[in-house]
Amino acid sequence: NAGVTQTPKFQVLKTGQSMTLQCAQDMNHNSMYWYRQDPGMGLRLIYYSASEGTTDKGEVPNGYNVSRLNKREFSLRLESAAPSQTSVYFCASSDVRVYEQYFGPGTRLTVT
């Protein structure tokens, strides 16, 4: 099992450009999450999906959109990137019976 995978690993954008971060899991988990990690601020929840077909805002949703394409895939879209969105983005998934969140390897995004 690959667990949780993310693409790309690194990305540099100019202000105003758009991009989509991809996430997939092969553990048959119902719930998926997107976090951003900034120095000194821990991980902050952007959006989550409790199950296929549902999405909800987390703590810092402004400037982002998400799509739960199917049970395996959960994408994060930046429509108009801003320097404040420079961060490391982690996708995670979990199963309601086990609780543990499994994280992907992360995407390091720089917006100039």
Added chain:
Amino acid sequence: GENVEQHPSTLSVQEGDSAVIKCTYSDSASNYFPWYKQELGKRPQLIIDIRSNVGEKKDQRIAVTLNKTAKHFSLHITETQPEDSAVYFCAASLISGGYQKVTFGTGTKLQVIP
């Protein structure tokens, strides 16, 4: 919403000594408290967790305690080793239906000095 405070932000210990990291949370409805370890450039990984109906849990050199009344929980690492050096995050979570909303602390950078 939930607010999690974590202390200290940095911690240096001699190899073989114990390390303690403390967290407080604000929402009494939170019912699941995981601890994650993150090595430099890597993803966070769960090292231990505790549910709200349990006061203490131990796994080899790692233990976690939970005081629901005071709304605080702690991570204890005994006989520290250089490979314990990493950033540790506490978190408080509300498990509801099929998902959980997790709020993380700001992290503790642990350095174990050989």
